[in-house]
Amino acid sequence: MSPDRGDSPSAGPKGFGPAHIDSKKIVEAVKATRDPPPESQESIDSRRWIVLSFLLIVSLLGLPLWWKTTTVYRSDLPYQSMYHWDAGNACDPVFPLQVVLESPHVPVDQSQKLLNLAQRALDELNAFSAHHLRLVDSTQKSENTVLTVQLLPTDAAASPTAVLQPHATSLDIAFAPSLLPSSSATSSSLASFIADELHNTFLHEQATIAHMIASSPGSHPSSKPLSPEFLALLEDRKTRAMKYSPTYHLTFTLLTPTASPANWEIEAAVHSIINPLVRALSSVSTFTIDTQVQPYAIFSSSVHPVHNEAQSAWFLDQAELGAFINAAEWPLSPSIGEGNTINFLLYVPAPEQTPLYIVPSDATADASSQLHSWLLPQWGSAYILNLPPSALSTGTISAKDLEAPLLSFxxxxxxxxxxxxxxxxxxxxxxxxxxxxxxxxLLHSSASTLGALARLTQSLPSISIPKPAAASVAHTLSSLDQACAALKIGDFKEALVKAREADIEAERAFFDKSMVGQVYFPDEHKVAVYLPLLGPVAVPLILAFVKEAKAGVACLKALKGV
Amino acid sequence: MRCGSGSRLGATMLPSVALFLTLFSSLLGLTTARSPYSEHLHLQPLPHSLLAQFEFSSTASDTSLEEQNFRFFPRSLSQILHHAHTKELHLRFTSGRWDEESWGRRPRNGAREGGTGIEMWAWVDGETESVAYTRWLALVNSLSGLFCASLNYIDSTRTTMPIAAFEPEGYSVNGTHNLHLFHGTLPREVVCTENLTPFMKMLPCKGKAGVSSLLDGHKIFDAAWQSMAIDVRPVQLGGSSARGLQMEQSIDMVLDIERSMRPKDDPIPRPYPQDQMLCDKDKWYNQYGDSCYPVEQPPFPDFTLEQVFGRKLKGTCPLIDDANDKPTSICVAPAGGQTVEIKSAGAYKETKSSGQRCFRMPIDADFDVEFMELITAADYSPPLPKLRVERTISGYGQQRGGLKSVIVNPLDEPVDFVYLETLPWFMKPFIHTLQTTVSSSLSQGEVQTFRAPTREEVINDMHYQPGIDRQRAAHLELKLRMPPQTKLTLTYDFEKSVLRYTEYPPDANRGFDVAPAVIRILPSKPDEPSSYVRSTSLLIYAASPDFSMPYNVIILTSTVIALGFGSVFNLLVRRLVGAHETGPGGGIKERIRGRIAAIRAKLGAKKKTQ
Incomplete structure (x- = not known):
């Protein structure tokens, strides 16, 4: 190692002297330090190899292995398509509404002509291409048909009239047969009448969809600005509506601050009023109905009705309605099982506080149009039922008295x-x-959930992405694609099913339990915990390397010097 | 009256025994009287305390439950039972200990009480056991939310399926259901006000009228013993075809009168003022008036309900069905010779029967009962319990231990009973060490003729299911028979296993609670219902680790690995030469040695000069 120290002045055991052996000298001679014998090149080389291979194994195999085994699991997410959906570039939702023109009493060629003319008129009226009406004849009637136009030629009608059927997807148009276009006509008043009617029927929906698409990211500005009243209406509807669920539980609760009335003929009333409505709504969701009676239920103590001497009635301020629900005491827990619970509260005030009304928003309203009910956004509805003392005495609310509240509900x-x-x-x-x-x-919300998930996982490198979450993301993407495809062919039922699936899966991926727990274990902690191993191993390794490197450099210099 | 023994015993036995029997028969009587809602309060003074038994019962027909039209039957509970396919449910929240020595026999024969903490059992419908078990888990999780209790911690390690310890109370249709009984306990759970609030929410009068207006969380959970129970069972309504569910909510408690009557603003106990002290007049030094040999306060002091419960009893709940054949809503059973006065502004009805006075309280008027002081109650002796049980842990150390149950039969007739023990999986009993010793508790003279029965004569039947680590609790059920006036000692050894780091509860050094043993005393006649006795819960101490263990383990192993690595690496990399071949000047060691030698040389020189 240090070949230049050969001539150091150390006292070697030179004096194996004459006869007398000085023991002291021998001890000194043994104790005296000497330079180590020169090392062979072979051992120097092998030491260098050892240091190098240790260093290489630790840095190339050990460290990556340690890092890999202690790192959190992150599955691959399709970030590209997730951002694509979030930006709104993956799918242009289109709503081709198929409208069937049924004309059993009109010759085929004339009805075909009428159809073409009406379609042309519709296309002219329509400014929004994503939502458009497609007229087809009755042979093409399918499940996807949105509306059937029944052409009914009558001699009596002077000008054509349109009637929308209240319980069927049908528009009846009565017209004089003379209005039918001839085969050579380029325009027809009947065709434009039909087009106008159809356009007006779907105008509201078209505006809603146009607004929704315009307010989603990645959209082109809407060609037609919407009126502020309409925007307020849409906003209002959005804040009131519950989150969509395939099942809703409707809970009707009779609340009264005293012991009476503790009975109501709710079965009959629900049967006649709520059941038909629920049957009609069954295509969107399923509904379960339950009812309960809660005597001795007093509204929150923070609500103070005011007595009005002139009208001999009690009044609740509109601002107090939000606090009316006594959530702490009233047993209004959500129903068990999947789905949202919508609460309908029928409050019968105490006899000494009857009648109880809500202060109307405009003071001019007379007593006859008293406010009884209000809607609690995304939660339910409440109704104050003021019963005359005669009705109260029986302790039972008759089905007739329940009619008005249930209609309001x-x-x-x-x-x-x-x-x-x-x-x-x-x-x-x-x-x-x-x-x-x-x-x-649903398409918009699941797409934005995907975008949020992508941003979240990319901004937190230490968060784990478990396999189920990745599977949910894949499921969401495929469902979104299917929903988009279903929209294109006008199969709205299928589209809703797929969009719902996408939304559920996206939420599941975003709220995956095992993702959250890992946030609090960053990489610094990992290093800190393993420092007792890394430190003592690293120190001799690095020192040995530095020493060898120094020696190597010195050796090279010496060689050059020679 | 289905309880046939009532007339036979009523005349001769103590009034309170008769009272228990009448109470029990009225409990049974409910199966024939079908009012949608009824409530009842039974008061009985015990020495220095008051036993109050609240009972609320509501019924709903199956048709109304299916249509989900709820009147007095709570909607939330019914939906949970329906969701979990549960046909019969028993839920108990208990705290404190029933003092058998001074209070005697348990109320309702122990049928409406549970072990310390939470106990629940239910009959769940399911084609297979695993299906039913999944539903049981759904049931405990839903009830956990409803009652704000940790019921969701009842998992497979706390669930057993007893064979003989419980019988369904309700009307059962044979063959139509495949019912499975599950039983779970949480002995560690502290029962408190948050469990009472949902209980009160289920009552139609919600504590605003009726006997429930007396219920106050501060008093109930301050009681010496209390048991809150919810029992849902299928019943037959009127005719043979209509069926329904009956829910019984009950709260039994023993209030310490003196403790309960402390003023709210000054609850600290203080000595009596001089003039209120009761002094022993027989002591000679009492004649001077400034000294006192205090005697015990009278066992039955003067008190009113409002003083003890801290609330007014606001009359009858108007929702009680008048057609009910049990028109009384409050019954008072004063101790022998004690007088009772009623204070109420409204009109009330009274019916007297053997040993107790029952009242129909007025509606919308307060009602209060004053119990007059009774000093001469020296002859008061509580009715003997059917069995007394005491369970303790023996042994020492953190690995092994023994369990010892002492069961005493104080009555003059033999007793057949089922002993149910649920042990956590980390307690591994050795059943071969199960020993029974029967000794007579008779007086010396009679003991001569006593022959101790053998183990085979005592243990008629045994069911033991060993626990599985982290999966199943050990479940031991014994069918035992005890001769009259004997004491049975049941012992067995167990081993405690070591738990994993994450399996320790918070505050692991407190120990682990073992659920109380349940004893079902089998009726001597087929008509009678069984009665129950429970032991206290146990606290076993298991070895608990230092909870910074994982970090220490990492550090220790890291150090060992680093040491090994360092020495091997040094051996490979360092060049080994002779000690004298290290060259001049050496390393740090040489330099330090040189310095020390120099200092020594100097010191040595100084010494020599001196």
Missing amino acids: STHLLALLGLPEEPHKSLPLRLASLRRTLTLS
């Missing part, structure tokens, strides 16, 4: 489900419209 139920107000006349059309808007909003 059914209107509120539709609002809570987010059912659009237009077209007002036809419930099936409103439901179909709800289905389409729901599909769109």
Whole structure:
């Protein structure tokens, strides 16, 4: 190692002297230090190899192995398509509505002509390409048909009239046969009338969808600005509506601050009022109904009704309605099982506080139009039922007295489900419209959940991505694609099913339990825990390397010097 | 009256025994009277305390439950039972200990009480046991949310399927259901006000009227003993075809009167003022008036319900069905010779029967009962319990231990009973060490004729299912028979296993609770219902580790590995030369040695000069 120290002045055991052996000298001679014998090149080389191979094994095999075995599991996520969906570039939702023109009493060529003319008129009216009406003749009627137009030639009608069937997806148009276009006509008043009617029927839905698409990311600005009233209406509907669920539990609760009335003929009332509505709504969701009676249930103590001497009635301020529900004492827990619970509260005030009304928003309203009910956004609806003392004495609320509250509840139920107000006349059309808007909003929400998940996992490198979450993401993406494809062919039922699946899976991926726990174990902790191993191993390794490197450099210099 | 023994015993036995029997028969009577809702309060003074038994019962027909139209039957509970396919449910929240020596026989023959903490058992419908078990888990999880209790901790290691210890109470249709009984306990759970609030929410009068208006969490959970029970069972309604569910909610408690009557703003106990002290007049030094040899306060002091419960009893709950054949809503059974006064502004009805006075309280008017002081109650002796049980842990150390149950039969007739023990999986009993010793508790003279029965004569039947680590609790059921006036000692050894790091509960050094043993005393006649006795829960101490263990393990192993690595690496890399061949100047060691030698040389020189 140090070959230059050969001539050091150390006292070697030179004096094996003459006869007398000085023992002291021998001890000194043994104790005296000497340079180590020169090392062979072979051992120097092998030491260098040892140090190098240790260093290589530790750094190339040990460290990566340690890092790999202690790192959190992160499955691969399809970030590309997740961002693609989030940005709204993966799918342009289109709503081709198929409308069947049924004309059994009109010759085929004339009806075909009418169809073509009406289609042309419709296309001219329509400014929004994503949502458009497609007229087909009755031979092409399928499951995807949104509306059937019944052409009924009558001699009596002077000008054509249109009637929307309240319980079927059908628009009846009565017209004089003379209005039918001839084979050479380029325009027809009947065709434009049909086009106008159809356009107006779907105008509200079209505006809603246009607004939803415009407010989603990655969309092109809407060609037609919407009126502020309409925007307020949409916003209002959005805040009131519950989150969509395939099952809803409707809970009707009779609340009264005293012991009476503790009985109500709710079975009969529900049977006649709520059941038909629920049957009509069954295509969107399933509903379960339960009822309960809760005597001795007093509203929150923070609510103080005011007595009005002039009207001899009690009044609740509108601002206090939010605090009316006594969540701590009233047993209004959600029903068990999947699905959301919608609460309908019927409150019968105490006899000394009857009648109890809500202060109307405009003071001019007279006593006859007293407010009884209000809607609790995304939760339910409440109704104050003021009963005359005669009705109270029996302790039972008759089915007749329950009619008004239940009608109010059914209107509120539709609002809570987010059912659009237009077209007002036809419930099936409103439901179909709800289905389409729901599909769109579910598509948007699951796409934005995917985007949020992608951003979250990329911004937190120490968060784990378990396999189930990755599987859910894959499922979401395939469901989204299928929903988008179903929309393109106008199969809105399938689209809703797939969009719902996508939404559920996206939520499942985002809220995966095992993802959250790992956030609190960052890499610094890992290093800190293993420091007792890494430190003592690293120190001799590095020191040996430094020493060898120094010696090597010195050796090279010496060689050059020579 | 289905309880045939009532008339035979009623006349001769102590009034309170008769009272228990009448109470029990009225409990049974409910199976024929079908009012949708009824409530009842039974009061009985015990020495220095008051036993209050609240009972609320509501019924709903199967049709109304299927249509989900609920009146007095709670909607939340019914939906949970339906969801979990549970046909019969028994849920108990208990705290404190029933003092058999001074209070005597347990109320309702122990049928409405549980072991310390939470105990529940249910009959769950399911084609197979695993299906039923999944539903049982759903049931405990839902009830956990409903009652704000840790019921969700009842998992497979705390669930057993007893064979003989429980019998369904309700009406059962044979063959239509495949019912499985599950039993779970949480002896560590502290029962408190948050469990009472959901209990009160289920009552139609919600504590605003009726006997429930007396219920106050501060008093109930301050009681010397209390047991809150919910029992749901299928019943037949009127005719043979209509069926329904009956829910019984009950709260039994023993309030320490003196403790309960402390003022709210000054709850600290203080000595009596001089003029209120009771002094022993026989002591000669009492004549001077400034000294006192205190005697015990009278066992039955003067008190009113409002003083003890801290709340007013607000009359009858108007929702009770008037057609009910049990028109009384409050019954008072004063101790022998004690007088009772009623204070109420409203009109009430009274019915007297043997040893007790029952009242129909007014609606919308307060009702209060004053119990007058009774000093001369020296002859008071509580009715003898059917069995007394005491269970303790023996042995020492953290690995082995023994369990010892002492069961005393104080009555003059032999007793057949089932002894159910559920042990946590980390307690491994050795059944071959199970020993029974029977000794007579008779007086010396009679003991001569006593012949101790053998183990085979005592243990008629045994069912033992060993526990599986982390999966199943050990479950021991014994069918025993004890001769009259004897004491049975049941012992066996067990071993404690070491738990994994994450399996220790918070505050592991407190120990682990072992659920109380359940004793079902089999009726001597087929008509009678069984009665129950429970032992206290046990606290066993298991070896608990230092909880910084994982970090220490990592550090220790890391150090060992680093040591090994370092020495091997040094051996490979260092060049070994003779000690004298290290060259001049050496390393740090040489330099330090040189310094020390120099200092020594100097010191040595100084010494020599001196």
